[in-house]
Amino acid sequence: MSKLTTLDNNATVDDVIKIMERDGAVIVERLIPESLVDEALGELEPYISSTPTGSHEFSGVKTTRTGALVARSKAIRKVLMQELFLGGAKTFMKPWSDMVQLNIAQIMRLLPGEKAQQLHRDRAIWGRHLPKEIEPQFIGIWAFTDFTKENGATCVVPGSHRWDYERKAQDSEITQAVMPKGSVMFYSGTVLHGGGANQSNAHRIALNAAYALAWLRQEENMYLSCPPQVAAQLDPEMQDLLGYKMGNYALGYFSPPFEKRPGKAGIWTPEQALGASMRHIDGPDIF
Ligand SMILES: O=C(O)CCC(=O)C(=O)O
Ligand SMILES: [Fe+2]
Numbered sequence: 492m493s494k495l496t497t498l499d500n501n502a503t504v505d506d507v508i509k510i511m512e513r514d515g516a517v518i519v520e521r522l523i524p525e526s527l528v529d530e531a532l533g534e535l536e537p538y539i540s541s542t543p544t545g546s547h548e549f550s551g552v553k554t555t556r557t558g559a560l561v562a563r564s565k566a567i568r569k570v571l572m573q574e575l576f577l578g579g580a581k582t583f584m585k586p587w588s589d590m591v592q593l594n595i596a597q598i599m600r601l602l603p604g605e606k607a608q609q610l611h612r613d614r615a616i617w618g619r620h621l622p623k624e625i626e627p628q629f630i631g632i633w634a635f636t637d638f639t640k641e642n643g644a645t646c647v648v649p650g651s652h653r654w655d656y657e658r659k660a661q662d663s664e665i666t667q668a669v670m671p672k673g674s675v676m677f678y679s680g681t682v683l684h685g686g687g688a689n690q691s692n693a694h695r696i697a698l699n700a701a702y703a704l705a706w707l708r709q710e711e712n713m714y715l716s717c718p719p720q721v722a723a724q725l726d727p728e729m730q731d732l733l734g735y736k737m738g739n740y741a742l743g744y745f746s747p748p749f750e751k752r753p754g755k756a757g758i759w760t761p762e763q764a765l766g767a768s769m770r771h772i773d774g775p776d777i778f
Contacts (some may be wrong), residue, residue, distance in 0.1 A: 515682030
């Protein structure tokens, strides 16, 4: 039987990366206090309870998925900025990008009777265009309830991040991310995994959050889920992670569509959309 490694919450970024490189996934037990989970669920309750179930088997006909979490919950922002998560993401993806961005932050609620999800690689959102040696994502599935075999703890195939895409997992190669509330499983975009079947009579709740290379298109459109007037109130690093920051010289600029004042109609940085200095960018100084 295949097995996942579980670390305690004194684990370092190096500990996490070492196991991720070997297995493609690792559990860190009780990384955040249950009180922070409860705070997040309290802030999000009106949104979660008014979220419909999915319409496809893959997204889950007995699963609800709720987004815009950065705008909707202070507690979620703390989870996203948790040192091991953000630090792990930056280190894991450093070979391919100096900057990371928030790719998705979603509350997933598996209702009783939900079936097991098809095993998949999260990187498939970008097709198969990226060379295999590039790891585009660092994902955390955070247990917002206990994750048990019975309630659908995520199924994972340790080591499958090194497999050919065509190889199918045998039952003996699949394990489950059983972990108590407040724990997280970090996994790469290349490891095979999928939600388990919820055979219990209670909800299995998770925060599914991912960082990605900053030069890829985000899965959740953060500019719509967290528009400038909301983002302007946030911590500067959170703003950067949403994408309100230039990447290298050219990525992410905009022009205010109706701006006609002399000298103002040109190229603006996304930071300027949040009310930072009105500095006009005159021309390239990096070429
Ligand atoms: O629910 C889970 O445990 C995993 C969900 C998942 O992998 C996905 O929807 O991409
Ligand atoms: Fe997934």
